[in-house]
Amino acid sequence: MEFLVLGPLEIRRDGRDRQVTGRLRRVLLGVLLARANRVVPVDVLTGALWGDRFDVRAGQRLHLHIHRLRDVLGEPDRLSFGPDGYQLRVLPGEVDADRFETLVGEGAELAGGDPRGAVDVLRRALALWRGAPFAEMDVPLLDDWRHRLSERLLVAYEALYEAELACGAGAAVIGELTGLVREHPLRERLHALLMVALYRSGRQSEALAAYREVRNRLVEELGLEPGRELRELERCMLAGEPVAVGGVARPQVVAPAQLPGDVPGFVGREAELAELDALLSGGGTAPVVVAGTAGVGKTALVVRWAHRAREAFPDGQLYVDLRGYGPDHPMEPEDALAGFLRALGLEGSAIPQDVGERAARFRTLVDGRRLMVVLDNARSVEQVRPLLPGSANCAVVVTSRDALAGLVAREGAHRLGLDRLPVGEARELLGEVLGDRVAAEPAAAETLIERCARLPLALRIAAELARSQPARGLADLAGELADQQEALDLLDIDGDPFTAVRAVFSWSYRRLEETAARVFRLLGVHPGHDTDAYAVAALAGAGLRATRRVLDVLARAHLVDRTSGGRYQQHDLLRAYAAELAASTDGAGEREAALDRLRDYYLSTVAAAMDVVAPHESFRRPKAPAWDGDAPSLHAHDHGLRWLDAERANLLETTRHSGPEFTIDAGQTIWRYLDIGGYTDELITVCTRGLRAAEVNGDLLGEAFSRTRLGLALNRIGRDIEAAIEHLRRALAIYERAGEAELQATVLNNLGIVYGRRGELAQAADQFKRALELNGPTGPWTLRRSALVNTSHCLKGLGRFEEALSHVRDALELCEKNGDETNESNALIAIAELCLITGRDDQAREHAGRGLALARKTGFRGVESDCLRLLGTLSRRDGDHGAALRHHDEALTIARAVGATETVVESLNELAATHAAAGHPARSLRLHGEAMEVAEKAGRRRALADTHAGIAAVRAALGEHDTARGHWRRALDLYEALGLPQAADMRTRLGASETTRN
Incomplete structure (x- = not known):
């Protein structure tokens, strides 16, 4: 049997279609299908059929329509009645809307690697549509489903045409896209796809005209400028640059390709290259150490070999300059590991703090992969050892001036001594x-x-x-x-x-003209490892064009090297020589003046970057110094983010070598970028330096700021929570003495977050309440939005669902009013979770779907994981275990990448519950066990209690009642200690279990 809802409502049996006649029977079948495999109360059905009109015979009339619907079904046992209402049994794949969703999901999975296959699958999905679902049925329950299906239809069209464009079918889809744009004039993604199709078909002027048309409509009808995707497409088209299919693509984990560019003009070394081939090309060997004196060409040899051998390592190439012998501080192994983990797809907040844990995570991620790892310019065995993969498929080559005898002795490394050129x-x-x-x-x-x-x-x-x-x-x-x-x-x-x-x-x-000689010396003054022409111009106090000409002179003389992305760096010997010349040639005052110009340039440009990366928080940042020199144009979010990514290490090094004022201002300007990017190490470093600088300067407000951010960073990584609380309390005391109500509210909000993550919800709710009171109606809306969402989470945990819903709806209104799509997705998933708890599954599904779309659009991966987790839970409730497992698997993958502890534990527990429901108890218990380990390590007592409750449920279902009771007791103890309402449920379960045993 098939149920067809993607058009006129029909039932197909034995290959024959049977229309469902009569509006009331169509409504009845539609509502039962919307809640397939679940009991639908009688009053819900009568309300759908006749509204709120009182009718003493409604039950009899409903029974008559049920009887007639059973006749249409031809299988009376499909529609059963119980004490709580009616239930329609539907098997997996029998509803065309479900098959449509499955095919769309398959198409999305194929899109990245097989766009032609994705096109075929998506067109099959779209072929299931025969018209508008539930036409002429004004029923709220069906309205929700109809709207959701209509949204998914548009998503499918967008995925289809994105895949078509990836296959090169630009001109062929212009007509279809034009029609869709006409039907949905405010759908920005459709406009973006049409622009790309026109542009790739050589119709640039029409593509730009399409942009102007949608911009005018958005401004006139909504008062809004186009989103980032459309604006970036227009910029690329005006510049004549290639454009991405569908505009800004979602980030995907790809094989890392970190090798520097191949060495031009490389000669000789054939014997050494052959030896490296013999030792490394197949992987599965011990590390190879290429040792030799400075300037002998170790890096050039290894980079040349790596480019020749890269095809043998299809899973990618990792490269790091460990800076073992330059004037910089040698790179710490934990910093090198952080870079490797990010390159392998782990997001910043998921990177462990301990170097041993990072090394273990690195070995886990590369296990079974054929990777090349190049560790360049190592100083010691201790610097190298944590960076060695455990996989036999990986090839590791290390360059060093040291023989690294310990690596040879313990790890069995091969040493290749590189002598001077013959x-x-x-x-x-x-x-x-x-x-x-x-x-x-x-x-x-x-x-x-x-x-x-x-x-x-x-x-x-x-x-x-x-x-x-x-x-x-x-x-x-x-x-x-x-x-x-x-x-x-x-x-x-x-x-x-x-x-x-x-x-x-x-x-x-000595052959350099004085301007070039001065720039060469100043390169030794710059505190970072590499730089761009803008920063060099700032150091020199010169114009960008003149600086680029000088850098070209130095590059031709091999006194500086060009790297990818228009950046410059020097061999460590040259950099040391430049620094020595600067110290002996330029006075201390001149060198400091150059660094002051660099600091002003950095602060000004960081502020400009943050204005586009986090525009809603510009009022909280210190005033940037005036800068009248050249600076990059950072008018788009992506531009600002790319500049910050490129200069992050330099900015941190500059704080190491600067006075208190710069260190404090830099930290207060850049912290949000480090926070949202998951660069927790760097955030802790810059805040710690800022704290020390503020204490030296007697800057109490600067001290409070640094303590606030340190508290949040320590809490996020689950490390030293008591220290996090102490930092926040001391910051609060400073703001109280200073009479800074708004900043007090910020700290109270952050304290609430810390208490909430520990499971102390009543204490957390009190902090959020005080934050809202201090912020008041005239305080920053961003703080009010944050405190409202946080309060909602606490109230939900305390069982006060309607209050929680009221708070988060207020937060959603603030987001919508201020165009804050990132946090709008966060509010939507909070509403969806409350709807799920209170049995409003259709509303939960609608809000989670909207939240998922916005989270993917804005790159808010934590919320994306939450939305997928909730959609998986809804699928499990519906009995669709396959869809539930897919959603929960994806949610867990993202949660692990993002690294937020609560998200990981919740995803593990929900996936475990789905495996239990699907009949896989062993797998369920393994997942719950992993969740327990994560929760215990991070000190998350609420999450630990939930995990014990989940394990108890699985053990009880297996008949292991004694074990189940032990877990219920541990859950009860935790819930009671935290003052949470779930304690009552644990007592009930324990009581029922004891009764069963007796």
């Missing part, structure tokens, strides 16, 4: 740059090679200098180099190899 290969390297001049003056070339100690770094710089002076003979140049230093054979002496190449650096540096 004379023939050194001659070939010179010939790559100087051509026939090497053959014309062979003796002079040999002298130059020896003067450069056959080091590739020195040879490249010397060759470039010679190339820039074509009128001079090589013998003359080699003699000049000899005057700088009698011999470079000092390289063979145990000591600093930097002295051996100083002559070559000096020889090249």
Whole structure:
């Protein structure tokens, strides 16, 4: 039997369609299908059929229509009656709307890797539609379902045309998209797809006209500018850039590809490359250590090999410069692991804090994957050891000036000693740059090679200098180099190899025009590892165009290297030399003035970036210094975010080397970016530095700010919660003494969050209440919105559902009024959860669906996980265990990536409950066990109580009543200690269990 609702309501039996005649019978069947496999109370059915009109015969009339509907069904036992109402039994796949949802889900899964397959599946899904569902039925229960189906239809169309465009079918879909846009003129994604189709068909002017048309409509009808997706498409089209299918795509985890660019002009080293091939190309071997002196070409060799061998490692390549010997602080292994974990798809807040835990998570993520791991410029075995994967499929190559004997002894690493270039290969390297001049003056070339100690770094710089002076003979140049230093054979002496190449650096540096020489020196002053032209211009106090010309001169001289994304960095020997020159040439006042300009540039540009990344919080940030120099244009969210990502490490290093004022202002400006990006390490670092700086300066408000953010960061990672509370309490005391009511409210809100996550809901609710009172009706709406949502969560946990619903609806209204789509999704899922608890499943499904769409649009992955989890629970209630498992699996995957402890525990418990319902108790208990481990480790007592309750339910269903009672008692103890209403339910279950036993 099939039930067809995607058009006129019909029943199909034995391949024959049977229309359901009579409006009342269609309504009756529709309501029963909307709640298939669930008991529908009689009053719900009579209300749907006849409204609120009182009729003493309503029950009899309903029974008559039930009887006639059974005749239409042809299987009377399909529609049963019990003490609580009627239930229609529907098997999986019998409703065309369910098949439609399944096909749309399959199409979405195929879209990333097989867009042609996605097109086929999605067109099959759309072919199920025969018209408008439940036409001419004005029934609220059916209205909800109809609206949800109509929304899913549009989502399916959008997915279809996105896949079509990915297949290159631009012109072919313009007509269909034009019709859809005409039917749904305010649907921005459809407009975006039409713009892409036009643009890719060579119709740029029409694509831009389509943008202007939708913009005018949105402004006139809604008073709103187009969203980020449409604005970014217009920008790309105006700039003549490629455009993404469907605009801004959802982030996807891809195989990392972190290798630096291949080395241009690489020569020789064939024996070493062959040895690396033999040792590493197949994976499954011990690490290889490429050891040799500074400037000998270790990185160039390994990068060249890695590019040649990358096809053997289809799961990606990880690369990190450990900065073991540069003027910077060597990179800590926990920081390198954080970068690897992010590259492997783990979001910042999910990254453990302990270096051992990070290493374990890294080994887990790479297990079974064929990855290449390049650990460049390592200083010690201790720096390398935590970064070694446990998988036999991974190849690891390490470069270091040290032999890393401990790695050889303990991990069985192979050591490849890299000596200076053989004379023939050194001659070939010179010939790559100087051509026939090497053959014309062979003796002079040999002298130059020896003067450069056959080091590739020195040879490249010397060759470039010679190339820039074509009128001079090589013998003359080699003699000049000899005057700088009698011999470079000092390289063979145990000591600093930097002295051996100083002559070559000096020889090249002295040829620079003063402007270029000054910029070279200033690169040694910059506190970061790499930089861009804007920052260099700020250091130099020069214009961007002139700075880029100078950087080009330095790049041609091999005194600086260009990297991807228009950035620049120096070999660590060159950077140390530049810093030494700056210290000896430029006065301390001049160096500090350059750094002051850099700090002003950074603060000004960070503020501009935050204005587009977190515009609703601009009023809370310190005033940025005036900056009249060149700066990047950061008018779009993505631009600001990309700039912050690129400069994050430099900004943190600048706070390390700056005075209190900069450190405090930088922390107060950038903290929200670090918070939402999950860069918890960096957030704790910058707030700790800000706290110390504020204490040095006697800046009480700065101290309170840093303590507030530190408290939140420590609470989020579940580490040292008592310290988190102490930070917040001390911040609150400072704001109270200062009479800062608004800031007091902020801290109270944050304290409430900490108490709530510990399960102390009454205490949390009290903090939120005080925050709302202090904020008042004229305080920032963002704080009111946050406190309202948080209060709602507490009231829900305390069983005060209607109060909770009232609070979160007020928050939703604030979000809608202020265009805050990110937090609108958060409010929607809060409403959905309350609807679920109170038995309003249709409303729960509607709000969760809207919340999911907004969460995906805005990238709010935590809310995306919550929405999927709730939709999975609804599917489980409906008896659709397959859909429930899919939703819960996806929710758990996202929760683990995001790393919020409560989200992970809730997702594990819901997935466990679904497996239990689907008849998989062993799998259910394993998931509950994992949830218990996470909750116990983070000190989340409420989540731990829920987990014990879940385990008890599974054990009881298995007949293991003694074990079940033990878990119910532990849950009861926790609920009672926290003062939560769930304690009553635990007592009831324990009482019933005891009665059964007796």
